[in-house]
Amino acid sequence: MSKQQPKTIQELLTPCFVVDKLILNRNAEKMLHTSKSLGVQLRPHMKTQKTLEIGELMTGGTKSTICVSTANEAIFFSKGGFKDILYAVPISEQKIHICQKLVKEGVDLKLMFTSYYGVECMKKNPRPDGAKWSAVLEVDCGYGRTGVEFDSDELVGIGKSASEADNIDFMGLYTHCGDTYDAKNVAGIQNINDSTSDRLNEAAKRLTDNGIKCLVIGTGSTPGCNQPTPKMANLTEFHPGCYIFNDLSMTMNGANLISDIAIRVATRVIDHKKSKNYLIIDCGFTALSLDGIQDGMGYEGMCSFQGHPELKLKGMTQELGKVSAASGTIDLNRYPIGTILFIYPWHACHTAALHPVYYVHDGDNVTDAYRPTRGW
Amino acid sequence: MSKQQPKTIQELLTPCFVVDKLILNRNAEKMLHTSKSLGVQLRPHMKTQKTLEIGELMTGGTKSTICVSTANEAIFFSKGGFKDILYAVPISEQKIHICQKLVKEGVDLKLMFTSYYGVECMKKNPRPDGAKWSAVLEVDCGYGRTGVEFDSDELVGIGKSASEADNIDFMGLYTHCGDTYDAKNVAGIQNINDSTSDRLNEAAKRLTDNGIKCLVIGTGSTPGCNQPTPKMANLTEFHPGCYIFNDLSMTMNGANLISDIAIRVATRVIDHKKSKNYLIIDCGFTALSLDGIQDGMGYEGMCSFQGHPELKLKGMTQELGKVSAASGTIDLNRYPIGTILFIYPWHACHTAALHPVYYVHDGDNVTDAYRPTRGW
Numbered sequence: 001m002s003k004q005q006p007k008t009i010q011e012l013l014t015p016c017f018v019v020d021k022l023i024l025n026r027n028a029e030k031m032l033h034t035s036k037s038l039g040v041q042l043r044p045h046m047k048t049q050k051t052l053e054i055g056e057l058m059t060g061g062t063k064s065t066i067c068v069s070t071a072n073e074a075i076f077f078s079k080g081g082f083k084d085i086l087y088a089v090p091i092s093e094q095k096i097h098i099c100q101k102l103v104k105e106g107v108d109l110k111l112m113f114t115s116y117y118g119v120e121c122m123k124k125n126p127r128p129d130g131a132k133w134s135a136v137l138e139v140d141c142g143y144g145r146t147g148v149e150f151d152s153d154e155l156v157g158i159g160k161s162a163s164e165a166d167n168i169d170f171m172g173l174y175t176h177c178g179d180t181y182d183a184k185n186v187a188g189i190q191n192i193n194d195s196t197s198d199r200l201n202e203a204a205k206r207l208t209d210n211g212i213k214c215l216v217i218g219t220g221s222t223p224g225c226n227q228p229t230p231k232m233a234n235l236t237e238f239h240p241g242c243y244i245f246n247d248l249s250m251t252m253n254g255a256n257l258i259s260d261i262a263i264r265v266a267t268r269v270i271d272h273k274k275s276k277n278y279l280i281i282d283c284g285f286t287a288l289s290l291d292g293i294q295d296g297m298g299y300e301g302m303c304s305f306q307g308h309p310e311l312k313l314k315g316m317t318q319e320l321g322k323v324s325a326a327s328g329t330i331d332l333n334r335y336p337i338g339t340i341l342f343i344y345p346w347h348a349c350h351t352a353a354l355h356p357v358y359y360v361h362d363g364d365n366v367t368d369a370y371r372p373t374r375g376w
Numbered sequence: 377m378s379k380q381q382p383k384t385i386q387e388l389l390t391p392c393f394v395v396d397k398l399i400l401n402r403n404a405e406k407m408l409h410t411s412k413s414l415g416v417q418l419r420p421h422m423k424t425q426k427t428l429e430i431g432e433l434m435t436g437g438t439k440s441t442i443c444v445s446t447a448n449e450a451i452f453f454s455k456g457g458f459k460d461i462l463y464a465v466p467i468s469e470q471k472i473h474i475c476q477k478l479v480k481e482g483v484d485l486k487l488m489f490t491s492y493y494g495v496e497c498m499k500k501n502p503r504p505d506g507a508k509w510s511a512v513l514e515v516d517c518g519y520g521r522t523g524v525e526f527d528s529d530e531l532v533g534i535g536k537s538a539s540e541a542d543n544i545d546f547m548g549l550y551t552h553c554g555d556t557y558d559a560k561n562v563a564g565i566q567n568i569n570d571s572t573s574d575r576l577n578e579a580a581k582r583l584t585d586n587g588i589k590c591l592v593i594g595t596g597s598t599p600g601c602n603q604p605t606p607k608m609a610n611l612t613e614f615h616p617g618c619y620i621f622n623d624l625s626m627t628m629n630g631a632n633l634i635s636d637i638a639i640r641v642a643t644r645v646i647d648h649k650k651s652k653n654y655l656i657i658d659c660g661f662t663a664l665s666l667d668g669i670q671d672g673m674g675y676e677g678m679c680s681f682q683g684h685p686e687l688k689l690k691g692m693t694q695e696l697g698k699v700s701a702a703s704g705t706i707d708l709n710r711y712p713i714g715t716i717l718f719i720y721p722w723h724a725c726h727t728a729a730l731h732p733v734y735y736v737h738d739g740d741n742v743t744d745a746y747r748p749t750r751g752w
Contacts, residue, residue, distance in 0.1 A: 013447070013470065013471075013752060014470070014752070015752055016752070027519075037726070047694060064418070068429050069694060069695045070695065071389070089646070089658070089695060089696070090646050090647045092644065092646045092647075092655070092658075092713055092714060093714050094389065094390070094644060094714065095389075098389070114647050115647065115648070115649075117713050117715075120599075140651075144651075144652055145649075145693060145695065145696065145698070146647055146649065146656055147657075149651055152651075155645070163427050178693065225488075236414065244460065250404075268470060270465070270466050270468045271466045271468075271490050271491065271493075271522055272491070273521075273522065275516075275520075275525055275528075276520055280521075282465070282467070282468075283752075285667040285726055286725075286726065286729045287752070289665070289667055290666055290667045291661040291665055291666045291667060291692075314669075317521060317554065318423060318445060318725050319423070319445045319465060319752075320465070320522065321519065322521070337468055337469075337491075338468060338470065349662075349694050350661055350662065350694075353662045354729070354730075355751075356750045356751045357751065372624055375731075375732045375733065376389060376390070376391055376392070376658075376663070376695075376733045
């Protein structure tokens, strides 16, 4: 850490992204404990936080068995000493060339595929060291994004074509149960956990019945893994990522509590707009973002000011935010220019992605500055 | 440029941000010409593009007379040899300390203030070299964000307090007419141009009548400066920034044409989701962003696929986008996995802010890679 760096979060230049060390540690420990108690391997996803330091924390210091969302992350974490990396997006011709380079450099890289295209892609582009590509088949258990439908005929066909390929080591099945974000409450999340587990096991059974081994059966979304169910003990791997930070969107359905959120955007009041009855803060959409807000949801739920339920973010321009009263008029004198405010972001992944530095604090003391990787 | 860098935009790894050199040059030239023909000094804003190379282009090679939106940009452009920098956000105690350091390092920095607080802030925190702070007063001419109301009593009071301060060189008035983004058509934009010019001049006259000189009277928004009116010749400075890229949002009211947009996000089809009848592309909200979409506007207008009016971005997760048909069903066979698509972003400022590199191309040839600054 540079000597010039402020020693307390109150002294930090705003806007900036601050990470509470105690909550960070607790979130990391909790997920390690959850996985262990269910007998499931934790393969934490690096996509949300993208730093070596927090990655190490998420793996319990082992630097092993992680998921990444971009080739850039695979390179970054590999250079940082991480082993056993699953590149968890459907593999395509363009990206497999980078994967070939990565394994040549010694990365223990695993791929994901969703279709016959993916199988052909691996067959046509062998590992440069002559070893087999280790790969998982992505399954759609109801979320409806990527992956082959768990109950489709294609599942067995694609699984068979991969397991029969000379240069593919078919590991098993993976799913992302992102539908847990849309659940209404904890019971809703847990229903999705159970149906996802059932469907994954059903899919694995159909493959096994056809002579195709499934050593890995994995799922992972932060709401799901934050609120696990006993049925998840039937799985072999979890790959959540956002749990290390948690966020405001997940307080809506009980996936995390406000007190579980490790991240905040620090901002300051820089002006009073008396005629419009709002505060101007130095946090605009390049520091907070609307992304993750669902269509039609409006501004109301987009963030929360810690300790100030009376405040509402009315809107943002590039570098400025407008803050009004949640109801009625705001007493501007309560918030003099210079007042520091802390915002819980709506969606951790996007807000984190906007910041070149994360300031880690222990209470009021800034103890570290972590630098996430960027790009694809 | 690294030797490894692809030579054509088709070979670039996706998702990535590409900038069309010809359109970039044309946009730069056009704004220099507009300003010159109206006899107004162009002080281009660096906030949208944030690179030294494009900054130089925007200033016609002079590297002089620019606006910035963050202290970080002031440092970055100063180190890059740029002179005469206006730090165009309301100055506050926390940031004036950085400004003191900047002027100590030789930066010709100008400040902006909006209130008595700002005047006091400059009075209490003098320039370390004993010179006066050059500063402009931000005026609200109807946009309703920051700035003192053009017709308020406070305007004269604040202007007077600044002009009477021993250590302030009161330059004049600045406004941001961001309401032009919400205009319905070119006539609407031009009405705002005229009323903004009238109101700024009215405000300047009230100051002059009170013995306060206003050498600078400036306005700037890309819609306004892209569609100028003769009345704008009454002003002294323009400070638009987004015009160098332009974007899709501004095609809605005619502030720019699609053919004026210099930027696109390049993406590839990486999967077919047959059961849901959509394509999966490798562009999610960390590469494109929903920010800039107005509340309730929905997804329909959030981007446009160049040459493919039949496609619609249905939604995005962190690293993936779902593309469906604008109407009816999509013929997935028309878009094999690997197909490259180019997206015009909705709002240039936010999408640019997500990318660590801009690939500059001349036709299909990638000629340069510019690296924008980030942070505050």
